[in-house]
Amino acid sequence: MRHIKILHCADLHLGSELSDIPIRAQERKQELLRTFRKIVTICNDENVDLLLIAGDLFEGSNIDPQTVQSVKDYLHELDHTITVIAPGNHDYVSIDSPLADDDWPEQTIVLGDGPQRAIFADRGFAIYGAGFRSTYVDQPLLPQLPEADLDLINICVLHGDLVSEGGTSRYNPVTERQLAASGYDYVALGHIHKRSPVYKVSQTSYAYPGCPDGRGFDELDEKGVYIGTVGKHNVDLTFRNICSRMYLAVEADISDCSSEPEIVRTIISRLEELYGSEYKNNYYKIILLGSVSENFTLPLQTIQDNLNERLYFAKLIDNTRIAIDLEEVATENSLKGIFVRKMMERIEEQTANDNLPGANQLTKALEWGLRAFESEVQLIDY
Template sequence: MNSVKILHCADVHIGAAESSLGTLAESRRAETLITFEKIISLAKEQNVDILLIAGDLFNSNNIEKSFVDRVFECMASIPDVKIVYASGNHDPLNADSPFKKYSLPSNLYVIDTKDHCIEFKDLNTRVYGKSFKEVYMQGEPVFSIKPDTSFINLMCIHGELRSDLGSDYNSITSDFIKSSGMDYIALGHVHKRTEVSKLGDSFIAYCGCPEGQGFDELGEKGIYLGEISKDNCSLEFVPVCKRMHLCENVDISGLATSNEIAEQILNYLKEKYPDTYADNLYKIILVGSIDDGVRLSLAEITTRLNDSVYFAKLRDKTEIKLDYETLSKENTLKGVFVKNMLTKIESAKENEKEQLLYALNIGIKAFSGEVHYDEA
């Protein structure tokens, strides 16, 4: 066999709850399982030989049995696919691990906490790896079984790429990769996908998480799928996420009512994400300048948006169109504040001016009672 078809996924975090979503948190939690089911279907449809899961399949070992049962049932439903699992820091392979507590599907191969090599003779392939035993794993993996070049050599591992051995999450250095003898190293841990790259003779990639879990995990998420041979790696990214987290700046200059603003945001989203706009989670940052006297009701705009999209939250970064000079002459506390700020801005260094102007705007909004504690 000259090549092997793999699907590389990691960091599914089944059972993770995005608590900031409030009433949606439970359904979002169920979607981590549904996304895993999609990965399993893809492996079957694409006639994958080996499904590599590089850690953090479960968000923690404290996962309810119903989720574990479903995961193992899905795995057992694709008996022709060999599934290799290396535990990550979220679901370490200790006595509490679902992979230790329950009986496993016969096509699931769990990588040990010591250096480990699993041989699939029928595929002429070996899979190396090492599982986390506890939340932390220091040092660098060592493999006593040296790669035999007559096999396709794969590695499935959770860890942190870095230049030294200082990580608490399994340091993987470029020297280690270059001397590994691997044809492909399937990495987990970093939730942001990297392109497939080559170090020495080894191809390597983080596939990222298949489902974003917050507004620090933006955009399309998925897995890598393709063929690996001794001298070639043809992996392609395949999106599998049910929803995307997205952060968008929307200019609402000149608009005044919540209705108009909500419509403007929706039109923007429909144009940018014609097929998926209703399904995504959005952090919308309102920008532009609005007339003095316009009072934005973030609550009303949010409510209107949430009629049309799965989830949206707003941040107000608009500026008020103001005549500062006239304001500074007002014989009021607000007038004095504006006057003092203008003097400060005038004498400030160039790089501080923008920050001070922002402070001036926040201050003016505060006089109208519009500033909330989470304004930032």
């Protein structure tokens, strides 16, 4: 059975402002463009038939012309590959969108705002899809697309929001039932920046590759594309990490440290242990944990400056707490004292019963409780 080779990417958001990393923003913009070029290079090197860009290639309509020109130039370099771009909620079809330009390379299909099909009978496949026409698409696009052609490999490219049956979304809601009914072999989705596995419902496979390179601390860890083959009712795709740098959130316990150099050393060795010899090149959000003596005021700015001399980018979040003598607090005649006393009794009880997990859980609860008394409880959005 015939197969074609595809590379599926989405959500590059080229041209976006990068507020998380002000000092590195300009460099990062160039890196994101290079990541796009990397995608094009892979397509050429590995003889990819179809490059699928499932929306939000650009951050919006007001993108600097140089970025747009670079993207077109790179796509021009493709020999064998046909590119399909489905406009998303950020780069929806409009007069001032760069996707509306009439000088996109010949081998690039920019989907319009209506249901569309392009048949490549000589190459054995058909493309389906539709673009966003404004920020919001309330009516599901997938059921409006043309029927699958039984003689061809059918591939659909869509920006959309996977919802459960009966669920709603303002970003082109897509349901499993619609996917199953489509009869397409693969539906290349975009919009969700975190990669999904490749799912299959009935004969249709579908996936979100996530964004191919992070733009902030809400896009952590490895990022990349899906690449592989699609045949009739049968896909074989693997995730490939192509990001230039990772955004990472790392917790470091500095309980045993009593000086700034010691803290920096602890953090660096933790990063080295986690990320090996390339550890310096990432963006780090470092969350300091543990208890610090009340006589030691953390020199946060100095630590951050020192880390930034050793790492590409680091920002610190201080979630440490002040070390306190629990036995002493337990004697206090206050709400805090009673809380500590009761918790310590329960911890002792669990320890006596050999319930170590229970005791650990209660110890954690005691810590969190104490932090709540100090108004330090904070939910961190990883």
